[in-house]
Each structure stands twice: as structure tokens, then as C-alpha cells.
Amino acid sequence: MLGKPLKDALMIGVALACGLTTAGASAPADAPVNLPPDPGKAVVTKTCQSCHDLDMVTEARHTAPEWTSVIQRMRANGAExxxxxxKxxxxxxxKVYGKSG
Ligand code: HEC
Structure with a gap:
């Protein structure tokens, strides 16, 4: 899916950062953080705003089991x-819209 181009961009970023920080120098404070793009974010962006605004999602706060059942319900509603x-x-x-308890 969108993994490849993003990954390529990331690798270029890493290569650049390595090229700029020459032997032994510590990484600059603003070096790109080598975190993988979150696949879940892509899924949510892609599938969760076809029926309602993404606000519906971003304004909600649910515990882990609640999100599991919300997603199940959305699938029952027709989310593909x-x-x-x-998962x-x-x-x-x-992680982003969780609530404890
Ligand atoms: C096929 C249409 C459809 C898609 C796609 C869809 N939803 Fe929904 N969503 C609904 C409908 C209809 C409601 C209101 C009825 C209900 O709550 O089931 C709703 C309500 C909600 C609510 C508010 C209710 C609550 O319990 O907080 C949240 C949060 C939510 N959706 C999240 C999502 C997420 C996350 C996705 C992507 C995984 C998604 N929706 C994709 C149809 C959809």
C-alpha cells in the first residue's frame, strides 16, 4: 500500500542525516526521528471518513476494548x-484517542 514510497522517503532522510553528520559527530538535535509511519493512521484516514467526518473519530475517547467494539460496529455499518x-x-x-479505565 503506501508503505513503500513513505519508507523510501524515510530512507533518503536517514541517508541524508548520516551524510551530514560526518564521522564521530553526534546527530543534530533536529535529526529525523526514525519512527515508522503508523499504518493504523493510514487505515483510519482512508476508511473512517467515508460515512462521517474524521471529527467523529478524533473527538471520541475510548478504552482499548471500546475501540475494538466501535470498529466492529463500524464494520457492521459497512466500513471496509x-x-x-x-487491528x-x-x-x-x-494510542492516540485512548482513555484509561
Ligand atoms: C459505512 C459507514 C461508516 C464507516 C466507513 C465508518 N463509520 Fe463510524 N459511524 C457510522 C455510523 C452510521 C455511526 C453512528 C451510529 C453508530 O454509532 O454506530 C458512526 C459513529 C461513529 C463514532 C461515534 C460513536 C462512538 O461510539 O463513539 C465513532 C467514534 C466512529 N464512528 C468511528 C469510526 C472509525 C474509527 C471508523 C474507521 C475504522 C469509522 N467510524 C468508519 C458509520 C461509519
Whole structure:
């Protein structure tokens, strides 16, 4: 899916950063953080705003089990998510729009 181009961009960024920080020099404070782009974010952006605004998602706060059931309900509503995508979306939503308890 969108993994490849993003990954390529990331690798170029890393290569640049390495090229700029010559032997032994410590990495500059603004060096790109080598975190993988979150696949769950891509899934949510792609699938969760076809029926309602993304606000509906970003304004919600749910615990991990609640997000699991929200996603199940959205699939029942007609959201097209593979099992993998559902898991990725759930993990992302728990991380970013989670609530404890
Ligand atoms: C096929 C249409 C459709 C898609 C796609 C869809 N939704 Fe929904 N969503 C609804 C409908 C209809 C409601 C209101 C009824 C309900 O809550 O089931 C709703 C309500 C919600 C709510 C508010 C209710 C609550 O319990 O907080 C949240 C949050 C939500 N959706 C999240 C998502 C997420 C996350 C995705 C992507 C995984 C998604 N939706 C994709 C149709 C959809």
C-alpha cells in the first residue's frame, strides 16, 4: 500500500542525516526521528471518513476494548476493513484517542 514510497522517503532522510553528520559527530538535535509511519493512521484516514467526518473519530475517547467494539460496529455499518487493517486502526486509535479505565 503506501508503505513503500513513505519508507523510501524515510530512507533518503536517514541517508541524508548520516551524510551530514560526518564521522564521530553526534546527530543534530533536529535529526529525523526514525519512527515508522503508523499504518493504523493510514487505515483510519482512508476508511473512517467515508460515512462521517474524521471529527467523529478524533473527538471520541475510548478504552482499548471500546475501540475494538466501535470498529466492529463500524464494520457492521459497512466500513471496509480487513482484519489486519482493523487491528492496525484499533492500535492507533487506542494510542492516540485512548482513555484509561
Ligand atoms: C459505512 C459507514 C461508516 C464507516 C466507513 C465508518 N463509520 Fe463510524 N459511524 C457510522 C455510523 C452510521 C455511526 C453512528 C451510529 C453508530 O454509532 O454506530 C458512526 C459513529 C461513529 C463514532 C461515534 C460513536 C462512538 O461510539 O463513539 C465513532 C467514534 C466512529 N464512528 C468511528 C469510526 C472509525 C474509527 C471508523 C474507521 C475504522 C469509522 N467510524 C468508519 C458509520 C461509519
Amino acid at each position: 476493513l480487513s482484519d489486519d487493517e482493523a 492496525q486502526a484499533q492500535a492507533y486509535l487506542v
